[in-house]
Amino acid sequence: MGINIFGIAKEANVSIATVSKVVNNTGRISEKTRKKVLEIIEKHNYTPNLLASALTGKLSYTLGLIIPNLANPFFGEIAKSVEDRARELGFSVMICSTDYDAEREAWYFTLLQKKRVDGVIILSGFEDQHTITRNLVKPNMPIALIARDIPTISINSVSIDDFVGGYEAAKHLLGLGHTRIGLIVENIRCAKERLRGFNQALEDQGLQFDESLVILGDASVQNGKKFALQLLERNDPPTAIFATNDILAIGTIQATHELGLKVPQDLSVIGFDNTILATITDPPLTTVAQPMEQMGRQIVDILVQEIKGELTHKQRIVLLPELVVRKSTRERE
Amino acid sequence: MGINIFGIAKEANVSIATVSKVVNNTGRISEKTRKKVLEIIEKHNYTPNLLASALTGKLSYTLGLIIPNLANPFFGEIAKSVEDRARELGFSVMICSTDYDAEREAWYFTLLQKKRVDGVIILSGFEDQHTITRNLVKPNMPIALIARDIPTISINSVSIDDFVGGYEAAKHLLGLGHTRIGLIVENIRCAKERLRGFNQALEDQGLQFDESLVILGDASVQNGKKFALQLLERNDPPTAIFATNDILAIGTIQATHELGLKVPQDLSVIGFDNTILATITDPPLTTVAQPMEQMGRQIVDILVQEIKGELTHKQRIVLLPELVVRKSTRERE
DNA sequence: CTGAAAGCGCTAACAT
DNA sequence: ATGTTAGCGCTTTCAG
Secondary structure: OOOOHHHHHHHHOOOHHHHHHHHHOOOOOOHHHHHHHHHHHHHHOOOOOHHHHHHOOOOOOEEEEEEOOOOOHHHHHHHHHHHHHHHHOOOEEEEEEOOOOHHHHHHHHHHHHHOOOOEEEEOOOOOOOHHHHHHHHOOOOOEEEEOOOOOOOOOEEEEEOHHHHHHHHHHHHHHOOOOOEEEEEEOOHHHHHHHHHHHHHHHHOOOOOOHHHEEEEOOOHHHHHHHHHHHHOOOOOOOEEEEOOHHHHHHHHHHHHHHOOOOOOOOEEEEEEOOHHHHHOOOOOEEEEOOHHHHHHHHHHHHHHHHOOOOOOOOEEEEOOEEEOOOOOOOOO | OOOOHHHHHHHHOOOHHHHHHHHHOOOOOOHHHHHHHHHHHHHHOOOOOHHHHHHOOOOOOEEEEEEOOOOOHHHHHHHHHHHHHHHHOOOEEEEEEOOOOHHHHHHHHHHHHHOOOOEEEEOOOOOOOHHHHHHHHOOOOOEEEEOOOOOOOOOEEEEEOHHHHHHHHHHHHHHOOOOOEEEEEEOOHHHHHHHHHHHHHHHHOOOOOOHHHEEEEOOOHHHHHHHHHHHHOOOOOOOEEEEOOHHHHHHHHHHHHHHOOOOOOOOEEEEEEOOHHHHHOOOOOEEEEOOHHHHHHHHHHHHHHHHOOOOOOOOEEEEOOEEEOOOOOOOOO
16 A cells, blocks of 8 residues: 555665654754655655554554443433544544443453553442453453443543432422432433432432332333333322433433423422433423533543553543423423 | 464473464364364453454454444434444444534544544545545545435435435325425534525425425434424424424424424424334334444445445445325314 | 465664 | 664464
């Protein structure tokens, strides 16, 4: 194919070491030869082979991002902020969609390993932390978790306090006078944390937690709708529903449409994440916001520090979620 | 760090050539030595260095994806389908967000070049086709365009017929009796194509195109709202608005909320793309659908064929968009 | 069926 | 200030 460092060196009448130095701005090179080399490089449109460079022990300057599904706006926003910050720091990001499939995750772990990425950022459900330990921690690959956490292993992470998020959601609803509250809970660890926080708030009010009011399942608008329908068609339907993410909450709103109910008059709905979706539903969705942008930036910063050996201690950063009140919740009538 | 092919070879009492062969399933190896090598590999958790492999002339098995912004659901869905298909074919994808910034695009083009990706998929605005010609076409990098097209150069692409899409949108609105129609047009080539198609439909009905009813700008909900407000606060507001993507259309709907107007009673709104957003607004958005999933799959197929030298001719695939009628449009009153 | 050896394109001492 | 050279880890003829 194209010309390589040798070709450039020959044509410029210098050694490849010299060319390497001008390309990388290292060592001392006279202005004159630098100029000449640059000229030849320009002329041939020479692009240094970063693979070869990485092979000699330098970084590959690429990060892996393990993420369930880019078509979900929450993950899309996370991915965007990760990519943004990575680019600022000179790293590319390889995206790896997993759909929470543990097998696929494992596969990607070893692939990233083979491609010698400098580090990997993981957003997963973590039912099974064995695969990450085995495939990444053991081979000493720098890793960092985003928006999720595994409390039991020592690992960099930035996430939110899901417990508090759930607690806030409950507090809001309770404050509005709701006591029968339905729960639609995604089937992943962090959502269950939100559920726990929620229950704590109930308990703090001396209220009984009604197990029959919680439904677990995968996140999709469809499921949200289906589950909400189940909840609302009971004889004793809840007056409010807390869904552990916006997608599910939107399904819930759609269920009310189908039943001819009005949100928030007939049912209060609260979501989680504060994706763009929350702003465009009608009514706009009250939700618990995750600082996606910030999480993305921070995790990249941490990971890159770790990669460069500038991180003395592993960090676990826990941000606080924030209730965003819009129009989908109101006082119980 | 970890062990390499040499270490494995030594421990297995074979040559590195043999190890290479068992790893890649090439050449002929006795079942016995294969087993032994595999054992050692397993024992040390050896992961072949794909960078080194790529250096010897093999593919790097990674594709670049140039895309404006993953936080936009349209691009998120495209990215998802690209990644899906790429994975199926054994390729990873490196994502490169550009925000339509030509400089950033150019920067990424050369970066991908340096990283020796096997090919790149581009989704861009293409005001300036010079940068792609110079940075990719010239160095002979396999490329393919998705959802966009540059009619003037020979290049692989799968996109939709934007002209037809615009035409369909207009036809729908005209069929409902609307004649004063506002246009909110994103400031990129393909959106202008949609506008052209739109105008053609007007013309075919013998209607006059009113230049003052079209507003150009960047795509964001905010802008959509702002532009719609401009349109609706005129003395002679339109009875329908066509926005060249769902985001803009949603902004339009929000503008009607602000003005106390009802969609579709007071204003018909039609979007473009058919992202998830269109299904969750209230009312659900009538829109022109792009087959995002299919475009993603097909472009990857084509690009990979090209990479493997199996493509005899460049292909330009044009899919037809499809009107999806929901509740945001109705007969003019 | 297996191994020796010549690269692939670049970096980083170590000379000069 | 510049050049020499020994790798980096792997693939691939070509012999044996």
